[in-house]
Amino acid sequence: xxxxxHAMQSLKTAxxxxxxxxxxxxxxxxxxxxxxxAQFASPEEAVLAYNxxxxxRMAEKKAASCFKVQIAYYEAQGLRGLEVYAKTLAExxxxxxxxxxxxxRGDIAATASAYAKAHFSGDFExxxxxxxxxxxxxxxxxxxxxxxxxxxxxxxxxxxxLRTSNPGMSDIEGKELKAGGRxxxxxxxxxxxxxxxxxLMYETQACSPVGAVVGCTEEKDALALRNAYKDxxxxxxxxxxxxxxxxxxxxxxxxxxxxxxxxxxxxCAYKKDALCLTKExxxxxxxxxxxxxxxxxxxxxxxxxxxxxxxxxxx
Amino acid sequence: xxxxxHAMQSLKTAxxxxxxxxxxxxxxxxxxxxxxxAQFASPEEAVLAYNxxxxxRMAEKKAASCFKVQIAYYEAQGLRGLEVYAKTLAExxxxxxxxxxxxxRGDIAATASAYAKAHFSGDFExxxxxxxxxxxxxxxxxxxxxxxxxxxxxxxxxxxxLRTSNPGMSDIEGKELKAGGRxxxxxxxxxxxxxxxxxLMYETQACSPVGAVVGCTEEKDALALRNAYKDxxxxxxxxxxxxxxxxxxxxxxxxxxxxxxxxxxxxCAYKKDALCLTKExxxxxxxxxxxxxxxxxxxxxxxxxxxxxxxxxxx
Numbered sequence: 031x032x033x034x035x036h037a038m039q040s041l042k043t044a045x046x047x048x049x050x051x052x053x054x055x056x057x058x059x060x061x062x063x064x065x066x067x068a069q070f071a072s073p074e075e076a077v078l079a080y081n082x083x084x085x086x087r088m089a090e091k092k093a094a095s096c097f098k099v100q101i102a103y104y105e106a107q108g109l110r111g112l113e114v115y116a117k118t119l120a121e122x123x124x125x126x127x128x129x130x131x132x133x134x135r136g137d138i139a140a141t142a143s144a145y146a147k148a149h150f151s152g153d154f155e156x157x158x159x160x161x162x163x164x165x166x167x168x169x170x171x172x173x174x175x176x177x178x179x180x181x182x183x184x185x186x187x188x189x190x191x192l193r194t195s196n197p198g199m200s201d202i203e204g205k206e207l208k209a210g211g212r213x214x215x216x217x218x219x220x221x222x223x224x225x226x227x228x229x230l231m232y233e234t235q236a237c238s239p240v241g242a243v244v245g246c247t248e249e250k251d252a253l254a255l256r257n258a259y260k261d262x263x264x265x266x267x268x269x270x271x272x273x274x275x276x277x278x279x280x281x282x283x284x285x286x287x288x289x290x291x292x293x294x295x296x297x298c299a300y301k302k303d304a305l306c307l308t309k310e311x312x313x314x315x316x317x318x319x320x321x322x323x324x325x326x327x328x329x330x331x332x333x334x335x336x337x338x339x340x341x342x343x344x345x
Numbered sequence: 346x347x348x349x350x351h352a353m354q355s356l357k358t359a360x361x362x363x364x365x366x367x368x369x370x371x372x373x374x375x376x377x378x379x380x381x382x383a384q385f386a387s388p389e390e391a392v393l394a395y396n397x398x399x400x401x402r403m404a405e406k407k408a409a410s411c412f413k414v415q416i417a418y419y420e421a422q423g424l425r426g427l428e429v430y431a432k433t434l435a436e437x438x439x440x441x442x443x444x445x446x447x448x449x450r451g452d453i454a455a456t457a458s459a460y461a462k463a464h465f466s467g468d469f470e471x472x473x474x475x476x477x478x479x480x481x482x483x484x485x486x487x488x489x490x491x492x493x494x495x496x497x498x499x500x501x502x503x504x505x506x507l508r509t510s511n512p513g514m515s516d517i518e519g520k521e522l523k524a525g526g527r528x529x530x531x532x533x534x535x536x537x538x539x540x541x542x543x544x545l546m547y548e549t550q551a552c553s554p555v556g557a558v559v560g561c562t563e564e565k566d567a568l569a570l571r572n573a574y575k576d577x578x579x580x581x582x583x584x585x586x587x588x589x590x591x592x593x594x595x596x597x598x599x600x601x602x603x604x605x606x607x608x609x610x611x612x613c614a615y616k617k618d619a620l621c622l623t624k625e626x627x628x629x630x631x632x633x634x635x636x637x638x639x640x641x642x643x644x645x646x647x648x649x650x651x652x653x654x655x656x657x658x659x660x
Binding site: 147 | 371373415417418420421422423424427428431449450451452453454455456457459460462463464467468469477478479480481482483484506509510511512513514515516517518520521522523524528531532535
């Protein structure tokens with residue numbers, strides 16, 4: 031077959047069909063009501079059951095385009111946690127949606143190859159992973175190898191950290207360089223170069239398999255980054271529980287677009303959900319999952335209407 | 346108890362007693378002869394047996410001060426690989442030496458806390474971990490919490506990426522800042538500030554629990570960094586298989602000192618070991634481990650004599 035799809039293009043298509051919401055499965059056992067956790071053999075089993083319920087509901091109602099699974103929360107539970115992580119990724123695959131493994135790995139040469147193998151095949155196989163570029167652009171190569179056209183199946187995608195949503199982003203990412211621009215622009219230039227290389231490989235495709243993580247925390251910066259990297263698909267954290275606003279997220283959804291992550295805002299939706307708050311019995315896992323779905327559908331609509339408003343304003 | 350030790354000070358003491366060699370257990374199954382791997386139920390079992398043999402021999406002969414376990418090689422083998430990773434860390438603990446988990450994690454807020462919990466407790470507990478500071482200095486805090494004095498036991502240590510040993514270090518770490526210095530100096534300044542804070546906490550201690558990763562690839566840079574960060578303990582990669590020289594490593598061992606990692610130079614020593622090369626039968630796991638011990642003792646002596654030569658030159 032001449033033409034092969036890659037995961038970033040599939041994600042762009044999914045975002046077009048299901049909306050730009052990415053549901054973040056940063057599922058710490060403490061995010062669930064204690065009585066719900068107590069109904070399972072272990073906290074890890076409760077997390078898995080909750081993840082599965084969320085994945086099925088979101089897929090059924092087309093509330094989300096993808097799931098971002100933050101591996102740190104599973105690593106924190108040791109080997110059993112990572113078993114749940116693997117099963118969660120498998121469940122996402124089962125419902126036909128895309129998985130973003132939020133692993134933020136980064137290392138050199140053979141070690142980077144080992145990480146690429148770890149997260150693009152085997153127990154922890156995901157469609158797209160997040161990458162930390164700090165050690166230099168040679169560290170990206172073992173990962174971009176998996177983004178190339180392959181007769182073996184769909185190629186993978188990467189989201190490289192560009193502008194994160196924490197205040198500390200000014201410590202390194204935001205520092206002004208002597209040669210002009212900020213540190214993050216050095217990363218951005220590399221992403222544009224990679225995008226150019228991949229355009230030649232995937233001539234019929236609309237986006238590069240290498241996207242960028244851009245937090246939605248500052249409107250001016252969001253607009254500048256969106257304009258500087260028009261063709262790059264974004265993974266957008268910082269919306270919802272982290273305090274980012276829909277309008278900033280929508281700014282980042284213009285041009286090549288992106289997906290907007292919400293984790294705790296959805297996982298812990300039951301804490302603020304009117305139907306849950308007025309229940310006269312103890313909440314069940316299903317109640318929590320129902321609240322999460324309502325929050326996801328709300329977020330999806332909020333993002334889509336914010337985007338429409340911006341598009342009209344710019345039209 | 347008023348006084349509590351922390352892992353970095355214990356490492357400094359161990360380096361004084363056993364020499365500065367850190368044996369890197371980046372044990373990919375392909376590093377072992379195929380017939381050795383074939384004798385085990387799985388490649389993961391072979392890796393575990395080799396790691397155990399190395400850890401015991403190095404401890405017995407005081408060839409090394411510590412072991413650096415590169416988690417990427419274990420992640421690449423999935424859940425079974427991570428089980429071997431956990432057992433390897435446990436084995437290091439059993440022989441009374443220190444473990445450095447080379448994980449290069451880095452993330453924000455609650456996610457960083459999850460990583461800290463993952464690698465400073467439970468299945469994957471290590472004494473010291475490596476950290477990527479790219480996302481900003483707020484991301485270090487959940488890790489430094491574990492470095493504080495605690496009645497619960499020995500506190501932990503960190504090695505923060507400062508100047509890595511790959512060519513790509515010039516892409517970000519080595520970039521000149523508009524405000525002066527390089528990006529890595531912004532990280533270094535933060536390490537000095539942390540060191541100051543910890544000096545007040547551990548007044549009788551000789552070093553900060555927060556060290557730095559400084560590759561031994563360029564002599565001029567090594568000397569500059571050693572002088573700029575006199576009080577910081579270094580983890581020094583790039584010696585041996587990566588091409589760094591003993592003299593550059595020795596430069597970095599001056600002042601507050603450090604430990605020098607060698608991974609493939611030791612793990613794959615059997616490939617260049619005269620006794621192994623002249624064996625008339627197939628190599629066994631024990632042959633490989635014996636060759637690794639010889640290589641480690643050679644490296645230890647090479648590093649110690651290079652350091653003595655420098656100390657005499659500077660005296």
